[in-house]
Amino acid sequence: MTAAPRFAHCHGPAFRFDGPFAQRAGADKEFAVPMVKKRRRRHISPLQRRLMALVIILSVFVGLTLTYKAIVRPPQLEGENGAGLPASSQAFSSAEQALQDADQLALAAKAAHSARKSDFYTILVSGVDDGNGGSDTNILVAVDAGAGRIYGVNIPRDTKSRINGKNYKFNAAYNLGGMEQAAETLSGQLGIPVDYTVEVSLKAFSALVDAIGGVDFNIPVNMDYDDPIQNLSIHFTAGTRHLTGAEALKVVRFRHNNDGTGYGSEDIGRMKTQQDFLKAVAKQTLRPANLTKVSQFAKIFQQYVKTDLELGELAWLGQEAFSMGADNVNFSTLPGEWHSPYIYLNADEVLGIVNEYLNPYVEDRVLADLNILS
Template identity: 30%
Template sequence: MSKKKAPMSTTRANIERKRKELRHRRRMRFLRFLAFLVVFAIFLVIAGFICMTIYHWGSGIYAEYQIRHEAYLKKQAARAPEIDPKFDGYTNILVMGVDDGATSGPDRTDDAGAPLRHADTIMMLSIENDTGRLRILTIPRDTWVPIPGSSYENRIASLYETGGASLVVLAVEKLLGVSVHQYVTIDMATFAEIIDTLGGIDLYVETDMDYDDPEADLSIHLKQGYQHLAGKDAVSYLRYRSTDLGDVGRSKRQQLFVRALYEEAMQVATIPKIPAIAEILQTRVTTSAEIFDSAHIANVLRHMNREAPEVWMLPGTTAEGDDTIWMPDTQAVGEGIAKLFPSPETTENP
């Protein structure tokens, strides 16, 4: 039997339909390809814009960084003659605990009416860069020193109210014959906050402490014995001045406190508290260190030695006729500094 053939009209219609479908698919493929090109072009434009924005932003930051770094290098180069090369292996930081100033009296305020402040606590922290060993020199606030750039003398604590931290730094460098790399000033309220952030400090209070000074806004009342001191009580312990030992006794208590604080800070439990302490230091503490110096100091602190710091008080005697003044023993100071900062020849040939 022979097969029946489809009508010519039906075959031609199918061919036309398939041709239309093919043309439609080709057109759709072309339109999709065109759409892809448009989207891809838009993406390239946006990506290019973002890249250019990031580039210009980064270039601005880099340029700002370069400007600051060049200014920093110029200042370092200008200060280089003031820094004794024999202290290159150390990071010497002068720490000044600043009081709140007198609360009354027109002669106790500056031009803006703010109370004149004193450097109530003065310590030089010296960190040996290679080993992380810490040495601390406490300087009694009533130490009698020449005023830099003047023919007069005064208590070192009083220099802060007349010339600020920089004047105290100059006086300390002249007194010790040591280069001070950076300084830090901290007020008592901020210091108390740091102690509270650490969770307080355990310390033996060697005697009953009772002292009131309304003018200086001081009210100290601590009992003898081992105690866990919160921030406010820790400040009271540091600022208490007995009638028998005066400023010397306060400096000795500062030494004991620093040892206890160092031991507390080196505990594992302190690690989670570091961010909170760092924030306080960044926002509430005044320092001469710039970002580049801060990076160096942070690196040095990261390698701190766990051994207890060597603490030393400026040697001297009370002045004749005024036992509130501490007169430095120049010879003893020189001998002590030579031990703290031995020369390479001394180290190699003990």
């Protein structure tokens, strides 16, 4: 029986191998076993750590910046510069050519009449929580980023309007067809497009005022009104005071006192108060300190606002508003006269406001472009 091989004489880095197999290979032959060197850990200095952290931060910043630029963009309008001109591909007789030339000139004139200014957008903003299904407040906002200004024009709720072939007050448009109908009605009257709509619950107004810490405001008249049906009580003394969101909402909704006194002209006086208050809110909201409250503003927006603007477009508009500052935000009201049951707009004065503040086109509008009811 053959003996099993034996391993012996281990001497650290080398060992001897004997036994039957050792005789064949050469007895007592030593085999060297190479030493395995341990890899030393590379020491990273504090400076290298800081540089690595800086690279990571910069990479994240660049990624966020690229994402921000990809998302935040100006509102995208379809057919901004009117219809294109058809190309000619056939031979025409002189008469036919003359007709074609006339058509081309007409199309060219139409295209020129509808060429738009750069970065100019019209947005109908409506407050819609007045308890009867209509829009309580309607403001057409023109954002002229090129000129660095924002202009809002109140549309009197009792403005005589033509909707579906019948006469109504303007605030009925929302009740009849929502924001789309309101935008279509206003566009037809003013002869300019309403690019976007923003439907705001009046709760958003209250929440925004609270978010910015309230607003100091000069209440123009004594307010003493009660409406048990709406569970609404408004009681303020004229003068400057600090208003919370709930108080501010009462002030801007006030029309007249229980005894009928108040502004004298309910709707016009109320709109003037709303404009003054919105100016005060804009001035406080657009302060640099409120940039830290963007997430809070976004939450209010998600809860109480409906719009056809995309998130990135809203962010771009907000960015532009902050860069303009409150001094470049102004308001007025479409001029008209009250003859029960409507307010009749003054066409000439309305045209002046349209061309001065609201017109998104390069060319001025003319009276024929408007549709002001008499």
